[in-house]
Amino acid sequence: MDVKQSRKYTVKEISALAGVTVRTLHLYDRIGLLKPSYRTEKRYRLYGEKELLRLQQILFYKELGLPLAEITDILEDPDFDLVKALEGHRKALESRKERITEMLATIDKTxxxxxxxxxxxxxxxxxxxxxxxxxxxxxxxxxxxxxxxxxxxxxxxxxxxxxxxxxxxxxxxxxxxxxxxxxxxxxxxxxxxxxxxxxxxxxxxxxxxxxxxxxxxxxxxxxxxxxxxxxxxxxxxxxxxxxxxxxxxxxxxxxx
Amino acid sequence: MDVKQSRKYTVKEISALAGVTVRTLHLYDRIGLLKPSYRTEKRYRLYGEKELLRLQQILFYKELGLPLAEITDILEDPDFDLVKALEGHRKALESRKERITEMLATIDKTxxxxxxxxxxxxxxxxxxxxxxxxxxxxxxxxxxxxxxxxxxxxxxxxxxxxxxxxxxxxxxxxxxxxxxxxxxxxxxxxxxxxxxxxxxxxxxxxxxxxxxxxxxxxxxxxxxxxxxxxxxxxxxxxxxxxxxxxxxxxxxxxxx
DNA sequence: CTATGCTATGACCTAAGGTAAGAGTCAAAT
DNA sequence: ATTTGACTCTTACCTTAGGTCATAGCATAG
Structure with a gap:
């Protein structure tokens, strides 16, 4: 019956499964973006399925180029206005792209x-x-x-x-x-x-x-x-x- | 006759003329990108026309998105392959732009x-x-x-x-x-x-x-x-x- | 002579980790 | 039981290009 008693993953395993480094997991833990479900006696981090899922979410938003702080907000606060955030981020990306286009033009000219x-x-x-x-x-x-x-x-x-x-x-x-x-x-x-x-x-x-x-x-x-x-x-x-x-x-x- | 004896500029003046902050001048001095032509007794930085010109160069390359270290190389080493560097940088910019385009697509889909x-x-x-x-x-x-x-x-x-x-x-x-x-x-x-x-x-x-x-x-x-x-x-x-x-x-x- | 503005140095801060050091821990092989 | 190798922990310094103080010394106009 213990549905929650499923598999636990060490940092290494998670890192392999999700394609991130252990350092990243440490960082995410420190900044409170992704905390292990618990620690062992010796403070080893252990993650469950839930955390693995959350990490997928994190990576998705990271792929959009969102800063970790914002991802934290998104995932932490269910009332976060996701659409507004994404649209704002979109505009920022757009102008960054424009800037790069300018640079490319200048480089070509040069x-x-x-x-x-x-x-x-x-x-x-x-x-x-x-x-x-x-x-x-x-x-x-x-x-x-x-x-x-x-x-x-x-x-x-x-x-x-x-x-x-x-x-x-x-x-x-x-x-x-x-x-x-x-x-x-x-x-x-x-x-x-x-x-x-x-x-x-x-x-x-x-x-x-x-x-x-x-x-x-x-x-x-x-x-x-x-x-x-x-x-x-x-x-x-x-x-x-x-x-x-x-x-x-x-x-x-x-x-x- | 002393053509070189032209005007000297303080950090404030240079910063106003070139549109950079004083902090930037301090930094460029520290990393050896732009050193003042000399210092006063009290270690005040004084720049000449030559340095002002060099700063223009620096700002130009910076506008292209080149990192300061590379700009230093370009200006310092006459044998530095400028065209190759620019072309390499171009490629990097191109892929960054592509990456942003992908992000935008994903964001739009989302x-x-x-x-x-x-x-x-x-x-x-x-x-x-x-x-x-x-x-x-x-x-x-x-x-x-x-x-x-x-x-x-x-x-x-x-x-x-x-x-x-x-x-x-x-x-x-x-x-x-x-x-x-x-x-x-x-x-x-x-x-x-x-x-x-x-x-x-x-x-x-x-x-x-x-x-x-x-x-x-x-x-x-x-x-x-x-x-x-x-x-x-x-x-x-x-x-x-x-x-x-x-x-x-x-x-x-x-x-x- | 002093108030005000200019300058210098140093320190800490940013984002997202990379890299490494030193120490402790685990599991398997001896 | 012990050793070895793999794993993990924390701490801490490094990266870019400066921003933002803080503190202190210097310069100039009134």
Whole structure:
């Protein structure tokens, strides 16, 4: 006849049955959300079917995202206005969702923005090169100097608009200055001064890894291999490419 | 010439300029996210333009929902992969949004379920009674017998559809049975048997396992006051109302 | 010189547990 | 009977991003 004399469950059993941790049961006990039907002599918690059922209820409401305090109220007070609570909670969730949607939009915009900046920069850096070649170069460079490329991207992406356009302009001016020095010897102090500036700019893109000298030389080689890289005011200039490579090689060999 | 010697800002000023609290600045200082450019003799924080700019950056990333620790990494480590971080964060946000969408769906289902059953309960218990009168009576009863009347929505929610419609049908049959006993005395065992069933049904509709005698009597009074309320086969029947009230009163007085 | 406003530090608080330490307990195997 | 391994207990610190005091020192205008 003792219907209530049914099965008793330990914390472990309950946790396995309901898919919660023991810690959770301890917590729920402490905050009075789910108390064991009784304790043993040694204060072991023992739960009955009733508590198991209540836990299911709790988990249901928890799945709705309700805070434990509110769940306690719901389960404790039979007169709790459940519909009102749910509708209020609904509104809160709705605005949270909206907020996330906004964040997603901003993130997408940011990522696009960043990628756009990357392209711009690379176009600037490898001006005159057809897009597919630029891409090929990027792929090549990424394989050969992965660290530099990564650094370059990170650096550019985090730059503010002002910083970025200043960098662009400065770099362009530097190239122009170098072009006007074409009749100087690549090893001349005038050229080497300007090359030092050029190197600084490149370094800003690439950071300062160990093999930057080699990579910098590689860039010079690229100028020669792809004359399109060295286009000043829309006019390709193979002589300039050779000049640059010589100046860059010299710079690396004597300064680094 | 000292470009860097520009303006210095106190915490209050920065907080006003950037729309954050002073506490936030303290926190950012402590976790190394935004340190003042220097401190005065008396350890007052002073920020420069650079820090103000950095704070803007911080707030931007914060708006994206990035945790402060990650923002620190982004701003501190030039090799931090921003795009990857943003894309990862995007995914996390996406799944959080999805989770909320699920919650909303579940909540809507639950509210609908609850409202449906409440309406049905309303229709069964106060059939024929205009809604405003029913509401008025509920309000009255709620105040008069707060512990008895306010029915637990919990109970309704827990009921399965089958259980609920069984309850509905049983109640309807019970009313019909009582109507056929109209020529018996309200105190007669035949009527009292059926009233006992009626009482149980009301108890279930109100979701109350405990004694609701007083409220139950109040319901009987309502029957009399609002004869429309007691319809038999869709026809209002004042005699039935009086009969019911007598039977209900007697039941409560002798059994509870 | 003082009233008032600004600042600094430290402490405790939030939600829902995670993680761990230290100690006691239970049941089965030795 | 004892040991071992699994289980349980409580206590307490940790997490986020600050909010909200409390206490005390500093600054500035009247």
């Amino acid at each position: 990522i696009l923005n960043l990628k756009g900046k990357m392209n711009m920069t690379h176009e600037e850096l490898y001006a005159g090169l057809p897009k597919e070649k630029a891409t090929a170069w990027q792929k090549f460079a990424r394989e050969k100097w992965p660290l530099q490329m990564k650094h370059s991207e990170q650096t550019l992406l985090k730059m503010s608009k002002e910083q970025f356009s200043k960098l662009q302009e400065g770099f362009k001016a530097n190239i122009v200055a170098l072009a006007t020095l074409l009749h100087y010897a690549p090893e001349s102090p005038e050229v080497q001064n300007e090359i030092a500036v050029h190197y600084q700019y490149i370094q800003q893109f690439w950071g300062r890894p160990e093999n930057i000298g080699e990579a910098y030389k590689g860039l010079g080689q690229l100028y020669v291999d792809e004359p399109l890289y060295t286009t000043v005011n829309g006019v390709a200039n193979p002589d300039f490419a050779v000049f640059m490579k010589a100046a860059m090689d010299y710079y690396v060999d004597t300064n680094l | 509210i609908l379920n609850l409202k449906g059953k409440m309406n049905m309960t309303h229709e069964e218990l106060y059939a024929g009674l205009p809604k405003e009168k029913a509401t008025a009576w509920q309000k009255f009863a709620r105040e008069k017998w707060p512990l008895q009347m306010k029915h637990s929505e919990q109970t309704l929610l827990k009921m399965s559809k089958e259980q609920f419609s069984k309850l509905q049908e049983g109640f309807k049959a019970n009313i019909v049975a009582l109507a056929t006993l109209l020529h018996y005395a309200p105190e007669s065992p035949e009527v009292q048997n059926e009233i006992a069933v009626h009482y149980q049904y009301i108890q279930q509709f109100w979701g109350r396992p405990e004694n609701i005698g007083e409220a139950y009597k109040g319901l009987g009074q309502l029957y009399v006051d609002e004869p429309l309320y007691t319809t038999v086969n869709g026809v209002a029947n004042p005699d039935f109302a009086v009969f019911m009230k007598a039977a209900m009163d007697y039941y409560v007085d002798t059994n509870l």
